Amino acid sequence: MMQQVYPAANHPYCYELNKDFQFAAAHFVPADEAGKCRQLHGHTYYANVTVAGDELDSTGFLVNFAIIKKLIHDRFDHTLLNDDTESFSGTDPERFPTTEVVARTICEIVQAYLDGTANRPECVQVYLRETPTSYCIYRPKRKAARDGG
Numbered sequence: 001m002m003q004q005v006y007p008a009a010n011h012p013y014c015y016e017l018n019k020d021f022q023f024a025a026a027h028f029v030p031a032d033e034a035g036k037c038r039q040l041h042g043h044t045y046y047a048n049v050t051v052a053g054d055e056l057d058s059t060g061f062l063v064n065f066a067i068i069k070k071l072i073h074d075r076f077d078h079t080l081l082n083d084d085t086e087s088f089s090g091t092d093p094e095r096f097p098t099t100e101v102v103a104r105t106i107c108e109i110v111q112a113y114l115d116g117t118a119n120r121p122e123c124v125q126v127y128l129r130e131t132p133t134s135y136c137i138y139r140p141k142r143k144a145a146r147d148g149g
Contacts, residue, residue: 006048009125009139013052016124017061019068022046023077027097030082030090037098040080045102046129047072049110053121062121063114071113072106103128103138111140 004020026042028034049068056062081088081097087105089095103126110123122142129135 004046004048006050006125006127007137009050009052011052011122011124011142013122013124014054015056015062015121016050016052017063017065017121019049019051019065020047021069021073023073025076025079025081027081027102029096029098031093031096043130045076046135047103047106048125048127049106049123050125050127051110051114051121052124053119055119055121057117057119062119063117067113068110071109075109076102099128099130099134099136100138103136104140107138107140 006018009016022044024042024044026040028040029037032038049072051063051068053062075084081102082090084097087095087109088097088101095101106128107123107126110126114121114123124139126138127135128138
């Protein structure tokens with residue numbers, strides 16, 4: 001993968017970790033309005049996941065780079081995303097496997113893992129490139145805002 005500079009996520013944390021990886025997957029968007037994307041087709045997705053936090057774990061990591069890749073690559077590489085009914089839906093537009101929803105889903109999967117760690121960092125951004133000219137950035141609402149704190 002070529003070195004890339006991504007838009008920066010605004011956050012108050014001391015540490016920021018970015019992990020680049022790619023995965024190949026097929027999908028279709030089950031809506032007539034999706035045009036050609038309604039047809040089954042594939043992409044080599046390029047992803048960047050940004051994790052931030054103030055505390056390192058017992059190994060001196062915010063989170064191990066390899067874990068982030070494994071969480072997503074092992075799940076989605078060489079799959080038909082529509083078959084992952086835990087993540088995506090054929091009837092709910094909020095869960096169609098669009099680039100936006102895939103980016104959000106990556107964030108949710110990574111955050112679910114991070115929530116189980118002792119240092120509890122946050123996934124603050126997912127950048128997902130679907131084609132050389134099309135990408136999406138997903139930034140979840142801040143945890144403190146979600147938790148009312």
